[in-house]
Amino acid sequence: MKKMIMALAGLCTLFSCIKNNDLEYDLIECEVLEFKVEGQVSSFISKASRTVTVTMPANTDFTQLxxxxxxITPKAVSSLDIKPGTVLDLSQPLSFTLHVRESYEWTLIAKADAPRPATGAQLYNMSFDDWSMDGKTWNCFADDATDEQKTIWGTANSSLTQFGKDNSTVPVDDFVAVSGEGKRAVKMTTRLLDFFILKKLAAGSIFTGRLGDISFTTLNADLHWGVPFTDRPVSLEGYASYKPATINKAEDPYKDRMGQMDTGHIMVLLTDWAEPFKVNAPATLxxxxxxxxxxxxGKVVFDKATEKYEPFSLKIDYRSERTPKYVVIVASSSALGDYFTGGDGSELCLDELSFKYE
Structure with missing residues (x-):
């Protein structure tokens, strides 16, 4: 009986060791972090499907890329010897394996760029010349704008003025990129505001879409991103001036940014969503x-102070040849404003936006 107990104890110890050995390391999922080909139009890495899609100019020889x-992920080993200068044949999808304890199959795909028209659609008021006031709230459309034009550009201004706060996104006529009668630009300013007993950061922003419901309990608002658009521009160009402030308000997961210099940004999305996307930061993004x-x-980040306007070009990288249904343009004086992180006083001015098609 004593021998049987000792044997069972030994088996338990053995199984315990096996279990501990199984759990002695963390699972590391191997990923492609960066992949570019000489002469490419764009490249897109999908972690979800473990694919890398490279778009090349028409008539490219895909056998000699x-x-x-x-x-790749540090410490990962690739089954293919790929490095800068390696010539790949991507006339067919090329699969390979990345390995660190576990193996993950990735696939390289090359495709030809879709033909692009020399000209295409623009959006209403991309010059930011047209503005009107509704009570104390600035709107980015003219007094005589059509109902459709009123739906193009949205701000969070009315969510602030309802609480007795100043507009965070306003027109300026004394600081413009292109001078002339009736010329204006848009200025977005980040502010740290007192809401009852709370201090909350409100980044200045402008976006294509409309402001939705406002919560008086969470002090958040729904933003419906996207307006109808079916063209495929190559880039978004315009003029920007940025004056960053030191980040003095930060919330999870960016509390470590406290004391760093703020950044602004402008972003473009072309999508075929079934309807505009309802954002409610930070829960739904x-x-x-x-x-x-x-x-x-595509996105451009503004991280340096400028005293005057500087031109920028935001290149749009395409992941599919599908026809878009919506376009989203979003700009903010604090790039992490969705997470209520930024610098009180950061200021981004934009002027004379336009899509380019060649």
């Missing part, structure tokens, strides 16, 4: 990397 950049409805995407 030279790698410009390639990076667009998954930029993995949303399958995103057809094209």
């Amino acid at each position: 030279t790698v410009a950049q390639f990076a 667009v998954d930029i990397d993995n949303d399958p409805a995103i057809i094209g995407y």
Whole structure:
């Protein structure tokens, strides 16, 4: 009996060791972090499908593509010897394996860029010249704007003025990129505001879409991103001036940004969502990397102070040849404003936006 107990104890110890061995390391999911080919139009890494799609100019020889950049998860081993200068045949999808304890199959895909028209659609009031006031709230459309024109540009201004606060997004006529009669620009300012017993950061922003419901308990508002749009521009161009402040309000997961310099940004999405996307930050945001409805995407970050306007060009990288249904343009004086993180006083001015098609 004593021997049987000792044997059972030994088995328990053995099984315990096996279990501990199984759990002695954390699972590391191997990923492609960067992949670019010389002469490419764009490249897109999908972590969800473990694919890398490279778009090349028409008439490219897909059997002779030279790698410009390639990076994978640290310590991962690739079954293919890929490095800058490697020539790949991507006339067919090319699969390979990344391994760190576990193996993950990734696929490289090359496709030809879709033909683009020399000209295409623009949106109403991309010059930001047209503004009107409703009570104390600034709106980015003219007094005589049509009902359709009133739906193009949205701000959070009315959610602030309802609480007795100043507009965070306003027109300016004394600081414009292109001078002339009736010329204006848009100025967005981040402010740290007192709401009853709370201090809440409100980033200045403008977006294509409309402001939805406002919560008086959470002090949040729904933003309906996207307006109808079916063209495929190559880029968004315009003029910007940025004056960042030091981040003095930060919330999870960006509390470590306290004391750093703020950044602003402007972003473009072309999608085929069934309807405009309802954002309610920070709980509900667009998954930029993995949303399958995103057809094209691009972003420019403003991280330096400028005393005057500087031109910018935001290149749109396409992930699909599908026809868009909606376009989203979003700009903010604090890039992490969705997470109520930014610098009180950060200021972003934009002027004379336009889509380019060649």
